[in-house]
Amino acid sequence: xxxxxxxxxxxxxxxxxLRLTLTPEQVRRYAISARIPAGRFLxxxxxxxxxxxxxxxxxxxxxxxxSRLLRESFPxxxxxxxxxxxxxxxxPNQPLTVRGVVTEKHATDHGDFIECDLVxxxxxxERWVTGTASVHVPPSSEA
Amino acid sequence: xxxxxxxxxIGREFDHTELEPITAEEILEFIAVTGETxxxxxxxxxxxxxxxxxxxxxxxxxxxxxxxxxxxxxxxxDIEFGVPIRPGDVLTSVSTVHDIYEKTGRSGIxxxxxxxxxxxxxxxxxxxxxxxxxxxx
Amino acid sequence: xxxxxxxxxDASDDSRAPVETYLKWLAxxxxxxPIDGIVLTEHxxxxxxxxxxxxxxxxxxxxxxxxxxxxxxGHVLVYGVNADITRxxxxxxxxxxxxxxxxxxxxxxxxxxxxxxxxPTIGLCAHYATKPPIEGVVxxxxxxxxxxxxxxERVQHLIExxxxxxxxxxxxxxVSHIGICATEFDRDIHDVEELVQALHAGGYRPVDFRNGLxxxxx
Numbered sequence: 368x369x370x371x372x373x374x375x376x377x378x379x380x381x382x383x384x385l386r387l388t389l390t391p392e393q394v395r396r397y398a399i400s401a402r403i404p405a406g407r408f409l410x411x412x413x414x415x416x417x418x419x420x421x422x423x424x425x426x427x428x429x430x431x432x433x434s435r436l437l438r439e440s441f442p443x444x445x446x447x448x449x450x451x452x453x454x455x456x457x458x459p460n461q462p463l464t465v466r467g468v469v470t471e472k473h474a475t476d477h478g479d480f481i482e483c484d485l486v487x488x489x490x491x492x493e494r495w496v497t498g499t500a501s502v503h504v505p506p507s508s509e510a
Numbered sequence: 511x512x513x514x515x516x517x518x519x520i521g522r523e524f525d526h527t528e529l530e531p532i533t534a535e536e537i538l539e540f541i542a543v544t545g546e547t548x549x550x551x552x553x554x555x556x557x558x559x560x561x562x563x564x565x566x567x568x569x570x571x572x573x574x575x576x577x578x579x580x581x582x583x584x585x586x587x588d589i590e591f592g593v594p595i596r597p598g599d600v601l602t603s604v605s606t607v608h609d610i611y612e613k614t615g616r617s618g619i620x621x622x623x624x625x626x627x628x629x630x631x632x633x634x635x636x637x638x639x640x641x642x643x644x645x646x647x
Numbered sequence: 648x649x650x651x652x653x654x655x656x657d658a659s660d661d662s663r664a665p666v667e668t669y670l671k672w673l674a675x676x677x678x679x680x681p682i683d684g685i686v687l688t689e690h691x692x693x694x695x696x697x698x699x700x701x702x703x704x705x706x707x708x709x710x711x712x713x714x715x716x717x718x719x720x721g722h723v724l725v726y727g728v729n730a731d732i733t734r735x736x737x738x739x740x741x742x743x744x745x746x747x748x749x750x751x752x753x754x755x756x757x758x759x760x761x762x763x764x765x766x767p768t769i770g771l772c773a774h775y776a777t778k779p780p781i782e783g784v785v786x787x788x789x790x791x792x793x794x795x796x797x798x799x800e801r802v803q804h805l806i807e808x809x810x811x812x813x814x815x816x817x818x819x820x821x822v823s824h825i826g827i828c829a830t831e832f833d834r835d836i837h838d839v840e841e842l843v844q845a846l847h848a849g850g851y852r853p854v855d856f857r858n859g860l861x862x863x864x865x
Contacts (some may be wrong), residue, residue, distance in 0.1 A: 378675050387545065397543040400536070402565045426584045427564040431544040434561045445591075446560045450663050452586040452820075470822040471668050482668070484823040493795060497821060499663040586661075611660065612741045613690065614717045616767045619741055622660075 373472070373479045373504045382440040382467035382483070385432060389459040394424045401427055419456070426453035429496040432465045433485045437500055440467065441481065444502045451485075451498035462490045467500075479504040513621045513646045515610045519573055525605040527568035534597040537562060558595040563638040566629050568603045572644065576623065582644040585622065592636035600632040608641060621646045648836055649854060650709070651685045651829045653724060653762060653788060653816025658697075659690040662820040666699060669825045670706040679859050682826040684709025684836070686816075688724050691716060691739045695730070711839050714738055715762065720745035720781060721769040724788065724816075727757025727843040749783045758846045760814060762788040765801030772801050780809060786846060790815035790853035792828040814846070815853025827857045 391410065398408035403425050406413030411421040430451050437446055457463065464487070471482035480501055487496035537558045544559065551557075564587070572582070595601070608626035612619060623644045629637040654669070655662035666687065673682050685708065687699075692714065699710040713726040716738050723745060725732065732755050736743060745761075752759040764771035764787045771787060789802045790813070806813055815828040833850035836842050845851065 378671065393543060393545075396539070400539045400543050400565070402567055426586065427561065428544070430564065430587065430589075431559065431561045434559055435544060438559075448588070448590050449560065450586070450588040452661055453584060468823050470672060482822075484821040486821075491796070499821065588663075611691075611739075613660070614722070614741050614769050616769065618768055 373474075373481070376469055376472060376481060378469055378471060380469040382436060382469075385436050385439075385465040386462070387432070387465070388462050389424055389428075389457070391422055391459045394422060394428065394459050397428045397431070398425055401425060403427070421458060423456040423458055426451065426457075426496070429453065429457055429487050430498070432463075432487065433467075433496075433498050433500060436465050436467055436485070437483065437502055441502050441504070444481070444504050446500060447480070447503045448501040449498065450500070451496055453496055455489075455493070455495040457487065457495055463495075464488050464490075470499075477503075478506050515576065515621060515623060515646075517610050519576075519607045520610060521606060521608075522573070523604060523606045524573035525568035525570040525603065528600065528602045529566065530600075532558070532595055532597055532599045532601065537595075537597060540565070553597065556597055560591050560594075561589075562595055563589065563591070563629055563640065566601055566603050566627070566638075566640075568605055568627070570605070572623070572625070573607055582623070582646040585643040585645040587643070588641040590639040592638055593631065595631070595637060599637075601637060602630050604628050604630075618647065648683045648832045648834070649681055649829050650711075650832065650836065650842070651682055651817050651819070651826045652713075652726075652814055653688050653715070653791065654685050654819045654825060655689060655715075656687055658687075658692070658694070659820070661690070664820065664822045664825070666710070667702055667706075668822045669819075670702055670708050670710075672822050672825055673708055674706055676826070680826040680856055682708070682829055684711060685825065686711040686713050686726065686842070688713040688715045688816075690714075691741070693728050693733050693738050695733075709836070711842060713839075716743055716748065717741040717769070718743040718745035718748055720761065720774040720778070721764070721766070721771055722762050723748055724760045724762045725752055725757060726760070726846065727752070727755075727839055729756060731755040732757055746781050746783075749781055753783060756843070758785060758843050760784070760786050760788060760846070762816070763791040763794050763798065763818065764788065764805055765798035766791075766794060770798070770801075772805055775805065784809070784811055786812035786814050788816055789813035790828045790855060791818050792816065792824060792857065793818035793820070812846075812849060812851070813853050814851065815855065827855075829854050829856065 485498040609624040819825045
């Protein structure tokens with residue numbers, strides 16, 4: 368994202384949402400790839416043995432979707448900070464929407480920064496994961 | 511009954527692990543399962559997505575003297591990102607107990623332990639600082 | 648005058664919202680969020696040295712401070728925190744006695760209001776199902792911006808049965824959630840003392856800005 372595009376991003380700018388539905392297989396593969404192959408992430412049966420109603424997605428997976436939203440919204444930038452609070456377990460086979468909004472932008476000698484609020488919400492708008500991010504926009508000479 | 515933690519363990523290092531080199535296959539699989547829609551770059555230019563760093567885990571995930579508990583629920587994370595991870599990188603993770611506190615929520619009284627992991631690569635460059643909030647009941 | 652009575656800055660463990668960024672957001676969103684001031688009600692803490700007058704002057708938005716403490720009847724917002732109150736109560740204690748908090752804070756010049764009463768476990772409704780009501784409650788947070796579906800609605804029964812007044816607050820932990828619920832006062836408020844007086848006296852109501860339009864609380 369060239370420096371000139373940064374100037375056109377306003378506080379309040381809403382990112383194009385990501386809409387997705389996780390499959391049980393996708394969650395299982397993520398858990399293995401992320402080296403957290405706990406039963407609750409692998410299938411419904413193993414999750415029930417842990418006292419859960421069914422398979423859940425790792426919180427880290429939600430962070431991956433936050434990261435993807437930011438990368439797709441602000442190509443050419445670098446993620447400097449990402450935080451997330453896992454409020455409600457995310458389950459496969461449920462439509463999800465990942466949203467973001469720009470809350471701050473500031474210029475420094477080392478490039479510009481965009482701050483965002485992030486939310487992963489259910490089909491009926493309940494906030495399951497909330498977060499914030501700081502994205503570094505490199506100077507135009509490095510774009 | 512809630513778990514009670516000894517606050518004297520705050521600041522204490524409980525894990526220091528050097529991991530096996532990161533492979534391109536691991537990075538590509540991670541990209542695939544997070545639904546990245548763009549085709550990955552050539553291997554020479556391959557860089558792991560930022561959240562790939564959460565798979566860095568030392569030999570101990572929690573301190574050994576943590577009031578008899580061995581696992582909790584992941585309540586959230588704060589990650590400061592440094593240099594990217596590339597195939598062949600050898601990462602070292604050093605973990606300490608950063609904070610301990612109690613709070614009440616919908617599920618009752620909860621004890622939180624914040625574990626801080628600093629990840630560096632073979633050049634000593636900081637890859638990430640990860641604060642993980644573990645919740646115990 | 649409209650104040651968001653329940654907000655958390657990055658001083659609270661689960662918020663990532665700097666105070667100044669809240670003010671910048673409100674300044675830009677004034678057309679849909681006509682908020683005149685905010686009250687920072689950090690979780691389980693009180694820092695007597697914190698001073699936001701520079702930010703108040705720069706942004707023209709009133710910044711007051713309170714605290715959100717945790718009791719045996721759920722969470723409670725405390726306004727008018729002073730040295731007497733902090734000597735009496737350890738705000739980091741998650742097992743404070745609600746009746747003591749309500750009564751003592753009032754005697755010491757403040758006011759304590761149960762927040763998100765409809766929330767399971769940490770709201771008044773759940774506790775009133777099995778325990779006697781607390782004496783001396785003046786108002787409750789009938790409109791909380793962080794509550795889930797049905798939780799705000801549950802409070803109406805409480806208000807009608809016990810005659811509590813109603814306030815609103817965003818319970819914001821993110822910048823973009825500030826001011827989505829608030830309290831409208833009939834009088835102007837310039838400082839915490841006037842806020843405490845107003846909350847005791849009445850003449851206020853919750854207001855809802857969640858849909859981009861001002862609505863009264865149902």
